[in-house]
Amino acid sequence: MKNLTGLRAGIVAGIVSFFMPTATGLADNHNHDNTIIFVSGPSSEPFFGAIEKGFTLAVEQLGANGEYVAPAGWNDIVQTYTRFVEVAIAREPAAIVIGNFFPESLTPLIQEAREKDIAVVLYNSGRDNWQELGATAFIGEEPFQMGYVAGKAAHKNGVSNGICINQIAANPVLQLRCDGYVAALEEAGGQGDTLILQSEDSNNSQRVRATVRGILLSNPDIDGILTLAAHLGVDAVEAVADADKADVVRVGTIDLSNLALELIREGRMDFAIDQQPFLQGYYGVLLAQQHLDFGLAPTNAMNSGPLLIDSSNVNDVLAVGSRFPGVRGAN
Template identity: 30%
Template sequence: MHRHHRAATLTATVLVGALFATGCSSSSGGKKSEEGDAAAAAGKANTPRMTVAMVTHASPGDTFWDLVRKGAQAAAAKDNIKLVYSSDPSAGNQANLVQNAIDQKVDGIALTAAKPDALKDVIAKAQKAGIPVVGFNSGVDNWQDLGMLEYFGQDENIAGQAFGERLDQLGAKHALCVIQEQGQVALEARCAGLKKGFSGTTDTLYVNGTDMPSVKSTITAKLKADSSIDQVVTLGAPIALTAVQSLSDAGSKAKVATFDLNKDLVKAVQAGTVEFAVDQQPYLQGYLSVDSLWLYKNNGNYMGGGEQPVLTGPAFITKDNVDKVAEFASKGTR
């Protein structure tokens, strides 16, 4: 059943991308018409300048968000949008950043709802101010209750279940799910899904994802304390690469698999030091969230009919197909 779901997800994503790629407009009459035609031919919108604020819960130095920003910037460049990006891992500070965007009277807000309760009031303020808000990456179970117009990302619980089923196929018996930010709904959902989909034993380990030496020592200590762990599951590429070092330090024979990609993680899959990765396509999430606000403002469009999220994953990246991704990873877009 999960295979069918992933296939539907990828099909929907391709169709959405194709539709959005054609989005442009031109004005009529004389020189302006010629300029509009030229803009359309170049794949750029000739619509009035608008400002979009993107507010995320990104931690400093997390390369995942570089991919999100690149996708958002590509859409902004195409759509004649001024993109204002800000982030803070503290939910309270993130809410303050959203309030700043409201005060600046932006035309749209794209945000991640890693801790939905902290954002509920400020999203309501954006609605009252007439500013459309779309969600992406985190908050798939909460975006409608929060009053967001659309959502772009993957269903993390389903992705976790698919991950667990794959571990069964690989013969794993005891998994350690490493969460780098306690209480972050997307990360917690991944481990919950893993426990549901995996027939073996699953332990959860919390680490401080902003302190890699601490991450390394905490995973190492856990592996030394329990030699029955044969699978380490991480929820971000930097954590996976650190976990590989922990295996060596602990003298463990466990294997590492992860959610999310970056350029170095792709190389690790190619080398076999990381078994596989689940790609939620962060570049696509950033692109679609910004492009959707342009479509809504200029043509009243919204994806999913306001009822369904637009899913960008999960897609499994293994040694068998990683070379197809490597080309784009080297450009910093996967």
């Protein structure tokens, strides 16, 4: 869950999309009593494309009155996503499905939605306090475990000094992933650290490659990299090659892309940790609709990850992606 130029203008266009049928809006409902608005992440990101596919299938199978809205890219993402949620709440639908990606901005809005008797289902981010905020359910990853499983896999492949590249510092979930990665390495007798990458730079491959290459050349003891997005994993593999360290530095990533999966098959990347975003989109709608229809709500958070993908199962994942493009969050 990556570039948006002139996003301030895009905010206006995105807000207008709430009220007009668009490629990402599945319903133009004038009776909001049963509307479910799903506020997703940037439509340019394959991860969120898988979420949209899950949303779409759930809406079709359930006959739900669902609307899917999303910004185009990552620039000014805190401000933009917050505004999308504000507009969704202002429409007073029956339910909203959102990620609590930026708690400082979004937690008050979740509370506002509940005060207006709007059901809230959280996906992806917000696991720690979804019940305290009055949300109906949470579906998503266990972020510390995502990083911890990555750290275990990295250690198994010989990493003793790794860095975790965090491209969205404002989202505490990403830092928890890095914390898990470092904890697993330290538990195994190694060490790790976090590198903060500006969100605006995360879709600039040349800048990412130059940054990672510089880190590797100035810190020759680093022998492992974990990225928190698949496209950054691809950039990291290229940066390792640029630094002439392909035989020394091991790379893994969180989330999937076809390029990342192919690199795993080729042996140039060790693993990817999958949080199965399709399930987040599908169950986000399902949980909201079942609550609206029957008053049902799970009593515990629902896990969609971590799932380790490495050389032992990557061909199976690629085969699914070939039959059902985008379902695994790869393109």
